[in-house]
Amino acid sequence: MSDWEVVIGLETHAQLATQSKIFSGASTAFGAAPNTQASAVDIALPGVLPVLNAQAVALAIRFGLAIGATVAPRSVFARKNYFYPDLPKGYQISQYELPVVQHGTLKIVTDAGEKTVRILRAHLEEDAGKSLHEGLPEGLSQSVSGIDLNRAGTPLLEIVTEPDLRSSAEAVAYARALHGLVRWIGICDGNMQEGSFRCDANVSVRKFGAPLGTRCEIKNLNSFRFMERAIEFEVRRQIECIEDGGTVVQETRLYDPDRDETRAMRSKEDAHDYRYFPDPDLLPLAISAEEIEQVRRAMPELPQAKRTRFETQYQLSSYDASMLTSSLEHAEYFEACVQAAKGEAKLCANWQNGELAAALNRANLDIAQSPVPAAALGGLVCRLVDGTLSSKLAKEVFEAMWLGEHGGLADAIIEAKGLRQISDQGAIEAMVDEVLAANADNVAQFRAGKEKAFNALVGQVMKRTKGKANPAQVNDLLRQKLNASA
Numbered sequence: 001m002s003d004w005e006v007v008i009g010l011e012t013h014a015q016l017a018t019q020s021k022i023f024s025g026a027s028t029a030f031g032a033a034p035n036t037q038a039s040a041v042d043i044a045l046p047g048v049l050p051v052l053n054a055q056a057v058a059l060a061i062r063f064g065l066a067i068g069a070t071v072a073p074r075s076v077f078a079r080k081n082y083f084y085p086d087l088p089k090g091y092q093i094s095q096y097e098l099p100v101v102q103h104g105t106l107k108i109v110t111d112a113g114e115k116t117v118r119i120l121r122a123h124l125e126e127d128a129g130k131s132l133h134e135g136l137p138e139g140l141s142q143s144v145s146g147i148d149l150n151r152a153g154t155p156l157l158e159i160v161t162e163p164d165l166r167s168s169a170e171a172v173a174y175a176r177a178l179h180g181l182v183r184w185i186g187i188c189d190g191n192m193q194e195g196s197f198r199c200d201a202n203v204s205v206r207k208f209g210a211p212l213g214t215r216c217e218i219k220n221l222n223s224f225r226f227m228e229r230a231i232e233f234e235v236r237r238q239i240e241c242i243e244d245g246g247t248v249v250q251e252t253r254l255y256d257p258d259r260d261e262t263r264a265m266r267s268k269e270d271a272h273d274y275r276y277f278p279d280p281d282l283l284p285l286a287i288s289a290e291e292i293e294q295v296r297r298a299m300p301e302l303p304q305a306k307r308t309r310f311e312t313q314y315q316l317s318s319y320d321a322s323m324l325t326s327s328l329e330h331a332e333y334f335e336a337c338v339q340a341a342k343g344e345a346k347l348c349a350n351w352q353n354g355e356l357a358a359a360l361n362r363a364n365l366d367i368a369q370s371p372v373p374a375a376a377l378g379g380l381v382c383r384l385v386d387g388t389l390s391s392k393l394a395k396e397v398f399e400a401m402w403l404g405e406h407g408g409l410a411d412a413i414i415e416a417k418g419l420r421q422i423s424d425q426g427a428i429e430a431m432v433d434e435v436l437a438a439n440a441d442n443v444a445q446f447r448a449g450k451e452k453a454f455n456a457l458v459g460q461v462m463k464r465t466k467g468k469a470n471p472a473q474v475n476d477l478l479r480q481k482l483n484a485s486a
């Protein structure tokens, strides 16, 4: 398999987070009863005219700026003609020759390192309705299918890459990065179960150095895991096909997660099958430099910029910084935590990426749902910095905070549970002396060069103080005394 190169291009449909549809005033809210959110425009009554939703345009501009693309001063809506029961107009309004966003890039990180993926275009279009083959109202014949036009006219941004991806891992890394970005800049809720973010993967294989092979397009991948497995299957299928003397046929395929395979759905349409032409009901979309500037001014700091700032401003490793900028929620949590911890950024990063991340993971919670708010974690960090807590005691306090004990506040928990670290030099010294006197065998072993015996002595002191002695002080004192009496 090693002399085959995998080539992948992704097309992603991101549902834009507008209140109303792209060409009508109907609501885009998810989950309403069928056909209750379909206006005259959405069901394509004769004589209706589309009116472009300005917010959808603003969100598309925002995306264009976020990927460093050109926002076209003039782009054109086109009719993409095809017949399908969930498309009452007989065409989808999309953009074809002149899309609103052109030539951007997105950085991805995989085990193999960093890579820049070129995004060829992103265009505005409307979604189609949905055919329902099951779950129809009682009393309807089983042979009947229903049409729900609630989704018809929902604004989509279709984001198309160049065929730059070279493995399923890169494809998934790109999809994740894009998913993170659209949520970060607030143009799409990213809900994959509800279909707000779905990807088509174009996959081909070739011998290294050869021209591009024939591609198959796997439609509607709505999870990263399925994307990875679908691509893996498709690559194997194409290589086997060619090695057996066959040729890959350009077609649209569907992934079946139950059987972990892709299946042919239809032969691929060519552009001319769609008889694209400019929609005469809509003027070309003109975007002024002033409009673009307005969107730019309202743009949040982008993930890449924030990551770089975290590295320099807080002196964090690139690993820490990338973890903390994996979503806007992570970044906001971190900065609030640092503020509460009076600037102790490295400790905050360690706790957020360590103890907190592990606990959230175990409870299957997002950081936005954390039972320990950022200010509370910052409060815990303060007690570490001022020596009230050792890191071991801090973990105990954190557990109590997680469970919401004593208002979930570090100070109250330390007080109520007596978890204050013992840092009194005299008290620790007395305890060290006791332990040395009572453990002559360990002392002798240490002198004989057994480092383990030293740890046993530390353990004895910690035991006597119920784990509350300052471990650094215990270590120092023990060494001093052992060396002095050697």
Ligand code: ADP
Binding pocket: 007, 008, 009, 010, 011, 160, 161, 162, 163, 164, 202, 203, 204, 212, 213, 214, 215, 217, 271
């Ligand atoms: P269509 O709209 O018909 O699917 P596009 O020209 O928009 O066609 O291309 C769709 C996607 O296919 C793009 O992401 C592109 O990068 C990718 N692509 C084109 N050729 C290949 C190929 N030979 N192998 C893999 N991907 C490809």
Ligand code: MG
Binding pocket: 011, 200, 217
């Ligand atoms: Mg396509």
